Amino acid sequence: xxxxxTTMALLRQQVRYQNRIFWRTPVAAFFTLVFPLLFLVVFTxxxxxxxxEGLGVTTAQxxxxxxAVFGAVSATYTNLAxxxxxxxxxxxxxxxxxxxxxxxxxxxxxxxxxxxxxALSALxxxxxxxxxxxxxxxxxxxxxxxxxxLVGVGCFSxxxxxxxxxxxxxxxxxxxxxxxxxxxxxISDVFIPPGSNTPAxxxxxxxxxPLKHFVVAFQDAFNPTVVAASSWLELFRWDSLAVMAIxxxxxxLLAIRFFxxxxxxxxxxxxxxxxxxxxxxx
Numbered sequence: 334x335x336x337x338x339t340t341m342a343l344l345r346q347q348v349r350y351q352n353r354i355f356w357r358t359p360v361a362a363f364f365t366l367v368f369p370l371l372f373l374v375v376f377t378x379x380x381x382x383x384x385x386e387g388l389g390v391t392t393a394q395x396x397x398x399x400x401a402v403f404g405a406v407s408a409t410y411t412n413l414a415x416x417x418x419x420x421x422x423x424x425x426x427x428x429x430x431x432x433x434x435x436x437x438x439x440x441x442x443x444x445x446x447x448x449x450x451x452a453l454s455a456l457x458x459x460x461x462x463x464x465x466x467x468x469x470x471x472x473x474x475x476x477x478x479x480x481x482x483l484v485g486v487g488c489f490s491x492x493x494x495x496x497x498x499x500x501x502x503x504x505x506x507x508x509x510x511x512x513x514x515x516x517x518x519x520i521s522d523v524f525i526p527p528g529s530n531t532p533a534x535x536x537x538x539x540x541x542x543p544l545k546h547f548v549v550a551f552q553d554a555f556n557p558t559v560v561a562a563s564s565w566l567e568l569f570r571w572d573s574l575a576v577m578a579i580x581x582x583x584x585x586l587l588a589i590r591f592f593x594x595x596x597x598x599x600x601x602x603x604x605x606x607x608x609x610x611x612x613x614x615x
Contacts, residue, residue, distance in 0.1 A: 343434065347442020348449065355412075355450065365412060366454050369404035370461060372524070373397060382466055385526055389558045393466030397458055398552045399523045404454035405482070406489045406544065409447045411510045413493030417443060419503030426594045436594070444490045451486050474554035477568035481554070484574050485547035488581035492543075494588040501597055514544075521545035522552070543580040546573035 338346075355361060373396055380392045388395060420426050429439050462468030493510075500506040518524055520535055521544040539545040550570040553559045560568065 340438070343438050344441055344445065347434075347438055348445040351442050351446030352449065354416075355446065361412065361416075365404065365408050365450060366457060369400045369407070369454065369458060372403075373400050373458065373461065373466075377466060387528075388526060388556075390556055391467070393462050393468050394555055394557075395526060395552065397462030397466065397468050398555045399548050401455040401458040402485065402544075402548045402551050403518060403523050404458055405451035405486055406514065406547070408451035408454050409444075409486055410489040410493040410496070411507075411514060412450065413443060413447050413490060414496035414500065414510050415503065415506045417494065417497035418500045418506035421497070421593065422503040422596050424596065427596075430594045440494070444494070447490060447493070448486050452482075455482065469555065469557065471554065471557070471560045473565040474560050474568050476565055477570075478551065478554040480569065481547070481550045481574065484577050484581070485543070485551070488543050488547070488577040488584070491581045491584035491588060494592070495584040498588045498592040517542055517544045522548050543577045546570070546576045549573060 373393070376396050377392050382392045384391050385395055417426075430436055459468065459470070463470065496506060496509055496513075500509055517539070520531075520539040521542070522539075523544070550573040553570060554568060
């Protein structure tokens, strides 16, 4: 008689399971992995790969890190919020809770899969930047780069689960994520380089939310001027890490408090859809 699977074995199984679900949806894979790359290609074609005035970095050196963050946020915040809310509407979460599989393992598998996709998206972006656009990666900045990425992914994974918990339905989740992420991306140095003409109140708003802190801390690790003037320890932006950590912890606590395993108000007539995923077993 075989022994009971260990917790880590169950978690690995769930991560693999969620990865298979993701790759069965080509549209999701396109917008998570390819769509940010298209921005990099377009920006370098339009602006050229010359040094951006006032920043001391080339177009690719600025946009590759910022779009790597955007891809990671899309893989965690957007993907988790939408896929989890839809699974709840389809009754998948309700059925999961009725299996021997610990519910937290299932949720952790979703988060682990999204984190893996975030790392894959960022790695793909940076690899393209290095190979085709002469993006420079500084060895002394890798520790700060890694910690920033892990804290940022954790923060936006928690925020994605919070949106999934609060969204009234799976249909509402895409609208919520797009309405919150895209406007912030435009004021958080993702698509538009910072300028002296930016209104102070807009800068203040961007500084309140975690996206800008993720982007700026990640970009600094690729900025030759910042790296040259700093030791490896000084490259850690502790203020930005603290902001992301606070947002992540608060979002996690609220997500746990408000998370629902069953559709709100039950399944509505006329909207029954066949689930695209099967119930995982322990």
